[in-house]
Amino acid sequence: MVANLPPQFYQKEAELKKARTPQEKIAILEEMLAIMPKHKSSEKLQAEIKTKISRYRKEMEKPSPTARKAVVPHVEREGAGQLAICGPANSGKSSLLAALTRATPVVADYPFTTTLPLPGMLPYQDISFQLVDTPALSRSVSEPWLGEILRRADAWIFLFDLSSDALLEELEDSLLTLENFGLKQPGQFTFSRPIIWLGNKIDRPAAATVREIFRELYGQQVGSWLEISVQERRGVEKLPGKIFEVLRLVRVYTKIPGHPPDLKTPFTLREPASILDLAAAIHRQLPENFKYARLWRGESETPLVVGRDFLLQDRDIVEIHT
Ligand SMILES: Nc1nc2c(ncn2[C@@H]2O[C@H](COP(=O)(O)OP(=O)(O)OP(=O)(O)O)[C@@H](O)[C@H]2O)c(=O)[nH]1
Ligand SMILES: [Mg+2]
Known part of the structure; x- marks a missing residue:
């Protein structure tokens, strides 16, 4: 028992028992240390308090076991192009992914349902596109990795709710988030990726008036x-063709001399694509050994003989000679 401890000391001791966080405990212990008399008989107590302080300091440095690990999600590319479905909360992004692919995202009528990206494959003729559902684009919730997901995508499907009475605020919030990510030029309608704009929920009566407001304020820029209407499957059938157009894809079918062409699995290249780009896509060493190519285009049965810089068109059939 240490002599001459002031009554406040005992008061602090009681407070210490109630304190819950290490920060609170450290603050109280420091006060106790300050108010206690410093003489020989209190040395042991002083040391004990100092040990406690350093123990709580260590505890504060340790990440708490319940703290969420920082997730930086990444989506492995697949197919002929990667498209991020982005836009304001609750606009139907996950519903669109569910309608067009076999993915099964959570869809709910409250905002910010989606917290992680989710991919799904959308078939189109003999190729397929990868759609990536993303969390809402909003300054208050969007994490930096969302910017990275968008940056890695080839194009964006920007989905907004044409029946929302808060559409203008929602659009502004999403567009400013893109600016913050460095994916939109400040104050301009210029983006770092091509965008397919989709106004959803036209099945709802409110869409009639909101559409006019949107047209007036954004029509020219967009x-x-x-x-x-994802719900009624209206208009969504136009999307795959639109994606193909926006990605400026060229499908090329290859042929081995003396064999029929492989018309099942085309190589997909982005315009402008040359014979050399095709050779590089087939094999890393092919461009080095390239001599000439024979190319069938359209209905013509007579092949053209072309060089490395010849530009390809969709549905060309090519036979490379080394
Ligand atoms: N009326 C109508 N409702 C729709 C349509 N598409 C989606 N919804 C509804 O809108 C709500 C939100 O849909 P989600 O697909 O979860 O929207 P989200 O954009 O993924 O939402 P967050 O992940 O929260 O950003 C759900 O209740 C859907 O059923 C549509 O075309 N018409
Ligand atoms: Mg969602």
């Missing part, structure tokens, strides 16, 4: 947009 240029063209598709109006859809």
Whole structure:
């Protein structure tokens, strides 16, 4: 028992028992240390308090076991192009993914349902696109990795709710988030990826008036947009063709001399694509050994003999000679 401890000391001791966080405990222990008399008989107590302080300091440095690990999600690319479905909360992004692919995202009528990206494959003729559902684009919730997901995508499907009475605020919030990510030029309608604009929920009566407001305020800048209802599957059928157009894809079928062409699995390249780009896509060493190519285009049965810089068109059939 240490002599001459002031009554406040005992008061602090009682407070210490109630304190819950290490920060609170450290603060109280430091006060106790300050108010206690410093003489020989209190040395042991002083040391004990100092040990406790350093123990709580260590505890504060340790990450708490319940703290969420920082997740930086990444989506492995697949197919002929990667498209991120982005836009304001609750606009129907996950519903769109569910409608067009076999993915099974959570869909709910409250905002910010989606917290992680989720991919799904959308078939189109003999190729397929990868759609990636993403969490809502909003300054208050969007994490930096969402910017990275968008940056890695080839194009964006920007989905907004044409029946929402808060559409203008929602659009502004999403567009400013893109600016913050460095994916939109500040104050301009210029983005770092091509965008397919989709106005959803046109099945709802409110869409009639919201559409006019959107047209007036954004029509010119956006240029063209598709109006859809994911719920009623209206307008969504136009999306795959639109994606193909926006990605400026060229499908090329290859042929081995003396064999029929492989018309099942085309190589997909982005315009402008040359014979050399195709050779590189087939095999890393092929461009080095390339001599000439024979190319069939359209209905013609007579092949053209072409060199490395010849530009390819969709559905060309090519036979490379080394
Ligand atoms: N009326 C109508 N409702 C729709 C349509 N598409 C989606 N919804 C509804 O809108 C709500 C939100 O849909 P989600 O697909 O979860 O929207 P989200 O954009 O993924 O939402 P967050 O992940 O929260 O950003 C759900 O209740 C859907 O059923 C549509 O075309 N018409
Ligand atoms: Mg969602």
